[in-house]
Amino acid sequence: MDIGTIAIQLLNGLQYGLLLFLIAAGLTLIFGILGVINLAHGSFYMIGAYLAYWLSEKTGSFALAIALALPAALLLGLVVERLAISFLYQRDHLYQVLLTYGLILIFNELQRIVWGNDVHGVAVPAILAGVVEITESQSYPVYRLFISAICLLVAAAMYVAIHSTRIGMMIRAGSSSREMVQILGIDVGRLFAIVFSVGAALTAVAGMLAAPINSVYPGMGENVLIISFVVVVIGGIGSIKGAFIGSMMIGLADTFGRVMVPELSSMVVYALMAAVLLWRPSGLYGVKA
């Protein structure tokens, strides 16, 4: 591989990793604070992508579509938390896995009813449609850089929110000891609802951002779900920092795996996860199993 290719793959890997981080951050918080394994997390990614497609068709503007889809995703997260997830606190992981498995079936079928089985493309907004020259013969799309920038911004905003706001403090307390937060008299119900809904919205944003590069298709949530579980488990459940490191590892491993060992590329990330768990059975930054 020449320098240009390496640079491009590096950028691709980081961009993919950052997008995964948006998804995994929500998932790990929901794990860590609510104690819920949410298999339906990937559905929010799919819904985000479909909303971006549908609203940009209707309004003619990708930016406007995102502006409308974001509150919709927050609201959807809230509704799902109240109607289904809130019954799962304190229940065995087994039941959480099953109920959210049922939710996947429901969301997938609703998507088919509303939007059908076709694959849709979403146009990259004109302002971001250009490319950046890397070498004389190689270039890199501006839109991918834009995705990375947005994800980094969100990550930074999360860092600030978690380290210097009241709710961030509760989240930090909650991810290290869930029981403690409840004992301290914090309104757990509200905290849980907020965390779930924000987690869902972050994932939906990832889906919206990915729509122009990955296209929009049925079942797109599931692949992303399994990969983001891998990220969360590598990083250690409940750890945002772990989710970030894990996202980067998976993003780069997957991207370079595709280039270097194409015939085994799909297995690379799972092998990486197995290796990490054998080395540290509770992930890189996990508290305990």
Added chain:
Amino acid sequence: MPPLPRSIAILLLIAVAGLATVPLVGGRFHVQLVTQIFVLAVFAMSLDLLVGFTGLVSFGHAAFYGLGGYSLAILTRDFGLVSMGATLPATLVVCGLVSAAIGWLSIRTSGVYFIMITLAFAQMIYYFFNDARGYGGSDGFYILTKPRLAIGDVTLLTLQDRATLYYMALVVLLLTAAFLWTLLRSPFGQVITALQVNEARTRALGFPIDRYKLVSFCIAGILAGLAGYLSAVQFGYVNPAHMGWRESGRVLMVVILGGSGTLFGPVLGAFVFVLLEDLLSGLTEHWLLLMGGFVVAVVLLLPKGIAGLLLSAAGRAAKSGRSAETHPDEQPSVHAIPRGGVDPILETVDLVRQFAGLIAVNRVSVKFSAGKVHAVIGPNGAGKTTLINMLSGELAPTGGHIRYKGRDIAGWSPDAISRLGIGRSFQVTNLYPSLSAFENCRIAAQSRLRSSMRFFRPASRLGAVADRAHRALARCGLGPRSQDAASALSHGDRRKLEIAMVLATEPELFLLDEPLAGMGAQESREILDLLRAVARDHTLILIEHDMDAVFAIADTLTVMVNGHVIATGPVDQVRADRAVQDAYLGHRDAAE
């Protein structure tokens, strides 16, 4: 496993008889549908062995199911094998080996991590076949010749025939159920059920739990492979989707819907699930929506599944006719153990345990003589429990040595230490709440067998084990309560039961972490009397806060403060020690 209520057993027998007639009266469609159900039932039972009986929630079980099919397909296409006598054993061996490898790696993790690592391995296998062009990639490939069973030139069975396959699947289902039923009543089955209820206790009793989990994982993997083999025979092709995570989720759903932790539950689940899929998919194109709603409703409304519903109905009906059972032999017998002549029996040398920045136990060197009662006292946070946890193997020391009869056991696992003859009780009573007092002790006594990897004989027929359990119960005054569930015992009786369990493992050295904690005055006296009796033929090391009790029972006293031993020796000598009075006893007197 509790015996099946008679009403349910009779219903099941009638159902089996009815099912045997399906190929005679039913059409092609029905025969195929019910065959499919039988196969799914075998698959679901194999998963229930993990989820319902071993406490391992695997989210990658379909990998073995898919592997069963692929291995048949590959043997048929690439090796030209059509004999069932060759392909079936080979398939089961392949599934056994792969599940041994995956299980060996996976059981190091637990909880959510176990769910995820099994998923990861299953996805690896899925992608391997999905990307392998030689095996048809994501389309899979066909099995053109179905397996036959022949002796010489006489063909006994050909699975090409629909009815033959139907009966074969029914027989496999019944054999699987019978096998698992036998397995769960065997010593092995008792251990996996026990470790599901209380893992720490089971390990402390001396069972190498990882080995039991691994064997259970392999058996489940082999049975799933068997189901996959039958399914591949039925449909005549294999496809990577059969090993994907959706399939793993589906079979998990079948287990829960039917009722995990029972054998007939997953079978019922398979019937309801397949019939429902069939019914709903006939209703509307968007039947998965209804299926999803059904799954959600089951989780919210039927946490114990259909089996739970049936069992509680049958339980209500049967309740009136049952009387309390009592057990015959409850004569106390002297529990004599030859005492090793080694002195000191246990010794620590410069023992250290560090937690991040905190040194909980700091260069502790103490000798414990055989046949004596040793008390370790000290204020909260002195490092007493950390010390006991290192002696019993719950914690590995950061440095130093623990010598038991001259052998360095520092860092050994709790089960290995227990098998050496060091038993322990926990600060918070640690039992199997759902089992009877007798069963609690029987599991404990069973840990002294050379191995409980016995799969066929019922554990209840191990006479010597039962005797030992009864003796231990009688010794602790629990004879009359032996059939009561541990959860129904009073606080004091539960503590006595824990002592009985440790006695049933016939230890030489007995570690007790605050045996009197939370006891009332009367209960304390009873436990103290019991400990005094136990001390006649055991070495005791106990941590205790109740000073009167300590002075009443202990021969030697070791005082710890801030991770250090500040005094150790005969009780009177230590009581008179100035430093001890200042640091600990004096402080206590002032506080009281």
